[in-house]
Amino acid sequence: MTDLxxxxxxxxxxxxxxxxxxxxxxxxxxxxxxxxxxxGLPLGLLITRYKKASGTVLGTASILQTIPSVALLGFLIxxxxxxxxxxxxxxxxxxxxxxxRNAYTGVMQVDDTIKExxxxxxxxDWQLLTRVELPLALPVIFAGIRTAAVLNVGxxxxxxxxxAGGLGEFIFGGIALNNTPMILAGAIPAAxxxxxxxxxLGRLQHLRVRRLWHTSLLLLVLLPVLxxxxxxxxxxxxxAGLSAEFAGRADGYPxxxxxxxxxxxxxxxxxxxxxxxxxEGDVDVIDGYSTDGKIKTFGLRVLVDDAHTxxxxxxxxxxxxxxxxxxxxxxxxxxxxxxxxxxSVMTALNYKVDFGKQSPARVAxxxxxxxxxxRPLRQGTGATITLGSKIFTEQYIxxxxxxxxxxxxxxxxxxxKTGLGGTKICFDALAAGEIDVYPEYTGTGLxxxxxxxxxxxDSLSKNKDLVYSYVKQExxxxxxxxxxxxxxxxxxxxxxxxxxxxxxxxxxxxxxxxNYVISHR
Amino acid sequence: xxxxxxxxxxYGSLAAVHDVSLEVAExxxxxxxxxxxxxxxxxxxxINRLEELSSGSIAVAGKDIRQQRPEELRRQLGYxxxxxxxxxxxxxxxxxxxxxxLLGWRKQQTAxxxxxxxxxxxxxxxEYLHKHPHQLSGGQQQRVGLARALVSDPPVVLMxxxxxxxxxxxxxxxRHEFKHLPALQDKTIVLVTHDVLxxxxxxxxxxxxxxxxxxxxxxPKELVFRPAxxxxxxxxxxxxxxLQLQVLTLWDIxxxxxxxxxxxxxxxxxxxxxxxxxxxxxxxxxxxxxxPSITVRCKTSxxxxxxxxxxxxxxxxxxxxxxxAHD
Numbered sequence: 001m002t003d004l005x006x007x008x009x010x011x012x013x014x015x016x017x018x019x020x021x022x023x024x025x026x027x028x029x030x031x032x033x034x035x036x037x038x039x040g041l042p043l044g045l046l047i048t049r050y051k052k053a054s055g056t057v058l059g060t061a062s063i064l065q066t067i068p069s070v071a072l073l074g075f076l077i078x079x080x081x082x083x084x085x086x087x088x089x090x091x092x093x094x095x096x097x098x099x100x101r102n103a104y105t106g107v108m109q110v111d112d113t114i115k116e117x118x119x120x121x122x123x124x125d126w127q128l129l130t131r132v133e134l135p136l137a138l139p140v141i142f143a144g145i146r147t148a149a150v151l152n153v154g155x156x157x158x159x160x161x162x163x164a165g166g167l168g169e170f171i172f173g174g175i176a177l178n179n180t181p182m183i184l185a186g187a188i189p190a191a192x193x194x195x196x197x198x199x200x201l202g203r204l205q206h207l208r209v210r211r212l213w214h215t216s217l218l219l220l221v222l223l224p225v226l227x228x229x230x231x232x233x234x235x236x237x238x239x240a241g242l243s244a245e246f247a248g249r250a251d252g253y254p255x256x257x258x259x260x261x262x263x264x265x266x267x268x269x270x271x272x273x274x275x276x277x278x279x280e281g282d283v284d285v286i287d288g289y290s291t292d293g294k295i296k297t298f299g300l301r302v303l304v305d306d307a308h309t310x311x312x313x314x315x316x317x318x319x320x321x322x323x324x325x326x327x328x329x330x331x332x333x334x335x336x337x338x339x340x341x342x343x344s345v346m347t348a349l350n351y352k353v354d355f356g357k358q359s360p361a362r363v364a365x366x367x368x369x370x371x372x373x374x375r376p377l378r379q380g381t382g383a384t385i386t387l388g389s390k391i392f393t394e395q396y397i398x399x400x401x402x403x404x405x406x407x408x409x410x411x412x413x414x415x416x417k418t419g420l421g422g423t424k425i426c427f428d429a430l431a432a433g434e435i436d437v438y439p440e441y442t443g444t445g446l447x448x449x450x451x452x453x454x455x456x457x458d459s460l461s462k463n464k465d466l467v468y469s470y471v472k473q474e475x476x477x478x479x480x481x482x483x484x485x486x487x488x489x490x491x492x493x494x495x496x497x498x499x500x501x502x503x504x505x506x507x508x509x510x511x512x513x514x515n516y517v518i519s520h521r
Numbered sequence: 522x523x524x525x526x527x528x529x530x531x532y533g534s535l536a537a538v539h540d541v542s543l544e545v546a547e548x549x550x551x552x553x554x555x556x557x558x559x560x561x562x563x564x565x566x567x568i569n570r571l572e573e574l575s576s577g578s579i580a581v582a583g584k585d586i587r588q589q590r591p592e593e594l595r596r597q598l599g600y601x602x603x604x605x606x607x608x609x610x611x612x613x614x615x616x617x618x619x620x621x622x623l624l625g626w627r628k629q630q631t632a633x634x635x636x637x638x639x640x641x642x643x644x645x646x647x648e649y650l651h652k653h654p655h656q657l658s659g660g661q662q663q664r665v666g667l668a669r670a671l672v673s674d675p676p677v678v679l680m681x682x683x684x685x686x687x688x689x690x691x692x693x694x695x696r697h698e699f700k701h702l703p704a705l706q707d708k709t710i711v712l713v714t715h716d717v718l719x720x721x722x723x724x725x726x727x728x729x730x731x732x733x734x735x736x737x738x739x740x741p742k743e744l745v746f747r748p749a750x751x752x753x754x755x756x757x758x759x760x761x762x763x764l765q766l767q768v769l770t771l772w773d774i775x776x777x778x779x780x781x782x783x784x785x786x787x788x789x790x791x792x793x794x795x796x797x798x799x800x801x802x803x804x805x806x807x808x809x810x811x812x813p814s815i816t817v818r819c820k821t822s823x824x825x826x827x828x829x830x831x832x833x834x835x836x837x838x839x840x841x842x843x844x845x846a847h848d
Contacts, residue, residue, distance in 0.1 A: 113602060
């Protein structure tokens with residue numbers, strides 16, 4: 001019940017966006033359908049005349065149909081880039097088979113006697129096709145168009161993954177944010193569209209041939225009109241490509257809109273694609289994480305969050321109090337890294353692992369050596385300290401640094417339980433004493449672990465020190481866990497642009513970006 | 522009117538039609554008869570170029586068909602096929618108007634001529650013009666098919682098993698009607714059938730084919746009484762007696778008929794060209810079997826004969842004996 005209520009609330013609140021996405025969805029489906037009809041129908045008719053080619057053509061179209069839709073998009077991105085062109089082309093390829101096949105079958109199934117009579121009376125091949133075969137094949141051709149349209153409505157939800165819009169934006173956003181009403185707001189209209197197209201085209205299919213003939217002419221006029229929903233011009237000079245999660249989270253894009261008055265021209269895409277998209281110029285502004293190694297790889301500039309809207313996600317080690325009491329020598333080692341790693345250093349370290357193909361241990365070693373912190377291992381025989389980490393590069397590197405320091409400065413032994421999945425698993429392991437220490441982020445502690453009420457979290461988030469002291473206090477009180485001093489870098493959300501473009505446009509901060517957008521509207 | 526000279530049609534190494542030469546005179550009905558696969562349909566389709574010649578030549582009205590565009594040629598030749606081949610998405614009117622449209626007739630002319638043809642074929646226009654083929658019976662569809670072929674009044678009509686898809690009763694009545702249709706009397710017709718009785722009923726001449734070759738080309742009488750080879754003899758064997766009755770006319774058996782005994786006016790009068798079969802049917806129809814005399818109208822004079830079925834058959838037997846004795 002509450003879900004249903006939440007769904008209606010969401011729809012009411014987002015009705016403008018829902019309408020826009022629905023129109024985009026219709027446009028996307030119809031445009032690709034129109035292209036498929038314009039190419040597929042003549043091709044289908046052509047192979048009724050050149051039957052030798054029919055096997056090849058139908059076979060090729062069948063193979064295209066068997067490619068999983070996500071994979072097809074993957075193949076198209078290197079060729080056509082991220083954006084509508086790839087989505088439209090993929091949908092076009094999917095629609096081809098039913099249209100070609102039904103045009104071919106429709107004409108081939110016209111009774112031979114009728115064809116012979118037509119030719120025997122002196123019709124030319126063109127007259128035979130247009131006056132006899134095509135009209136008689138229309139119901140079958142319409143069945144193909146119907147299949148293609150319904151198929152396309154479904155597949156078009158994937159378009160949101162590659163920045164082509166449509167109802168998939170809500171679906172992907174809802175999945176990323178674990179927001180059921182949002183998923184439904186995309187899925188239900190998509191399902192209704194499919195049912196609607198199926199119904200309307202189904203009715204048409206059963207019209208008498210003569211009416212159908214007129215209808216198909218009408219359809220040829222109507223399709224471009226529906227397609228144009230998609231091509232309505234979008235205003236704005238800079239194009240932003242955002243991951244669904246960032247676009248939907250309260251502390252993501254909505255907070256930028258609220259705090260900066262930033263109004264970008266946005267498209268939604270898969271989080272894995274944003275860096276590539278901005279690098280190749282498909283979009284100009286993306287969201288990402290401020291210490292991601294890809295920032296360096298793709299030559300991006302992180303825009304300064306001068307209004308401090310993104311919540312602070314400063315990294316620090318969290319350790320069990322009893323461990324520190326048993327092994328006081330640990331305290332000094334754990335504090336050695338505090339304040340030594342800033343954003344760009346962490347980015348560079350991540351880059352070495354992700355793109356330099358160096359091992360986290362090697363990168364950690366090099367860093368410690370460079371800072372003069374590294375000492376040869378002592379081969380200690382003391383108690384064993386168990387280190388944990390979440391399953392991504394930055395955490396592996398931090399965990400390795402700590403391991404090498406402990407081995408170099410104490411007689412303690414180290415066991416690693418790296419790759420413990422997400423926040424929840426790591427934290428539970430720590431709370432249960434299965435691990436002794438792991439790196440955590442202040443924002444995550446605040447939002448995910450402590451589940452701080454939004455109002456309080458919002459007011460705290462304005463100040464990184466407030467967040468730190470709040471989580472430190474609460475962890476101690478609730479879990480008997482200690483937050484060590486922050487390491488220095490803030491792995492939070494960030495807006496990024498290509499370094500070159502940002503330089504040319506003199507955009508350094510998010511405020512600069514807003515001013516640029518306003519002045520170039 | 523139609524002239525085939527050493528016509529051959531090969532499909533790969535298979536000769537569907539081999540070295541066929543024949544002529545169809547103006548106003549004549551020539552039947553191509555044979556079992557399926559004998560080459561009769563292929564021969565027909567060679568004439569309107571639905572099939573192309575491998576070698577030989579065909580001329581229609583003195584013009585080599587290969588000198589004309591196939592579509593132009595076909596528009597000059599009426600074409601009737603088995604099951605009519607009507608366009609299901611067209612009304613009767615539109616079906617009949619196909620050829621006039623191709624020929625670029627004016628609407629007025631087409632409409633007028635369509636109605637004429639429909640009247641002639643006993644399809645009241647006001648009732649049938651706007652019906653679709655699926656609303657018609659098989660016989661009615663075949664009539665529309667015929668109307669469609671005749672609407673442009675082509676001098677030549679090609680027919681491929683035109684009655685093949687009809688049930689025996691409808692088939693018989695349509696055939697009968699067809700035979701006496703004034704519009705067809707002066708047409709040059711080439712008709713393909715596998716039905717021996719139909720061939721003998723409709724053909725002025727019959728071309729019996731087998732294995733792509735002509736086995737015998739001649740009048741029905743020639744085929745029955747002077748079969749060219751064993752194939753012809755075997756082919757006609759099953760229906761031989763009926764065929765004999767069908768091809769013999771009263772004129773053929775006149776010498777063997779007993780003259781009438783009395784001078785009272787005869788019950789009926791038949792032309793001497795009436796087939797014996799027809800005469801027998803007329804006799805069995807008659808209610809006045811007590812008065813079996815008929816008058817045969819001859820070219821020169823009307824002779825009166827006293828006749829019953831038995832007498833007629835006896836005369837036939839004698840006539841056949843005599844005809845065979847000539848061989």
